[in-house]
Amino acid sequence: MKENIAIYGAYGHTGKFIVSELYRQGYKNIVLSGRDEEKLKLLQKQYPDATIKPADIHDAASLDNAFSNAKIIVNCAGPYLDTAEPIIKSALRLGSHYIDLTAEQKPVLDIFEQFSEQARKDQILIIPAAAFYGGLGDLLSTAITNDWNETEEINIYIGLDSWHPTKGTRLTGERNHYKRLIFKDKLLQEFEAKPVIKWDFKNPIGVKEIIALPLSEIITISRHLNVKNINTYLSQNSLEELRNENTPEPKPVDDKNRSSQQFAIEVTASNQNTTRSITAKGQDIYAVTAPLVVEAINRILSGRINKTGVTTMGEVFEASDFLESLNADDITISSVTESVNI
Template identity: 40%
Template sequence: MAERCVGVFGANGHTGRFVAAELARRGLAARWIGRDRSALSELQATLNYGEVRTASVRDPASLLRAFDGLGAVINCAGPFFDTGRPVIAAALEAGCHVLDVTAEQVTVLDTIATFDDGARVAGRVVMPAMAFFGGLADLLVTSIVDGWPYVDAIDIAVALDSWHPTPGTRLTGERNTATRVVVRDGTLVPVPSPPPASVWRFPEPFGSQPVTCVALSEIITLSRHVKAGAITSYMNMKPLADLADTSTPPPRGSDALGRSDQIFAVSVRARRGAELREVTVSGRDIYAVTAPLVVEACVRLLDGATSAWAGVRAPGELFDARAYLAALSDVLQPQPVS
């Protein structure tokens, strides 16, 4: 059925290729969309799957043609400062749900301000930041705060053994000059100066490591549906040093799936009064793991979205977070609480 077909904008990019492969693995009808027909055709031939359409954010009519007949669009083409608005606008006009994989707070805030009302009118879901940064932490937090009407404090910590950034990651970092925010007293406020810092005990092989505040898109998504006095996100120091080093090369695949050797752990703590709840997952390659995260969301939207879901939404607002994480336990391995 055409309305079950999923389009991937930027399918020939680094993350887009992982998303395309995941759609093929799951047998969803798929369309590879972007500017470079040759690269898209190469992807189609490699996967022996999907159909190809060319489109550009500079040509809204081409986006409408490419999205025609789709049930959902996944935007993997950064920088999302450039692609977010035109892709969402065209997808909603074409009658599609739309998801993206941005990590940047400013893009999520702009999506909420620009498209929440329009998505409600269109009866479609817009889900930004459905990725390693953003959606994963949103789901982890949601999985442990159920039953709490209010949370005193939420802390999120990410450990990476390394970070070999894609060219898109580097370009986004260079252009993102927006003030980053955290939650204090239930409100989004600029990250304090100096930034919050701590020592976090991660599972092995990371162990205890110093972490510093790195405020990304999960702060925004969580603030939309979890009532919390404070929300802070942290990262260990090694990946930040890799990002700062301009000689750090891009990621290189080292297995049959094209994943790099990079490993990660994401740990979440939520406190209400004297009660503390925690959850940690680990896995491999932050770009690759984004694919099952966003495709699972896409499938759940296609299978279960109702008019009540319409609007700009976070995954924890709509989905059973525990069931969602359990469905991805092959790539997000639960770890014992430290």
């Protein structure tokens, strides 16, 4: 029986958070995978019940061997422009479900284009962008528009008090040379820069200058919600830190190994008569990906899914229920507020 959860890139920064959360929730049949066997052995010392299986994305046989008994494969190894395709092909050969964490738009587009037909035919779940960027915005957007037939506009405002990027984040940025896309008038269109504006994220982030920066949630949301326009904004201070080569990597400050970074995401949605908003706040954008992914795993294994094939966090799960299930120590979700448009 396939009962293992395989984590590719398990020794990476976010991969370690996911492995830790799986063990915290009682999972024991875990396969730790990645290219570097020595790093896998070091990680296994913390989780002696886990199995290590080195694999390389350029060696299909090694991937199939690593994932051979995996019910679900979680790909934590960017850049996903390079890793998503070979690992998904392995998942399809083996009949395993697949989840990844990409914030990049191009891999998500490629996954939908290349694998939708086969995944649907084989009843395999493929969920790209299941992380802080991509998945969380998709869940929040779906939760506040699920009873609307049509939405005029969704805006996602992301505020970070700081951003100390990992090596993986920097490598992904260097690799991703594709033009960003926005969703305007129900079409994906090439992004054009917008003026800097200010947004009040309230405590603990406060007022920040924000700039338009479309990420993977533009793609995921537009795949399943009937919406005319989607925009994503990011606090400018965090982008400046990301682009500064002297910004250090994140350092742990608590017993969950989270950094001190605070985040807030506010999503607003409007139709002809109403505007709604919802906010998510928490600590460490890398760490919060772990409870999102593990809750997705919980729901897949218990059959609480809306479809199979290539899909998104907001489409495959009941979004409001998913958000309500998350532990407040990981992330706090506000009540939905609503106002009438005059």
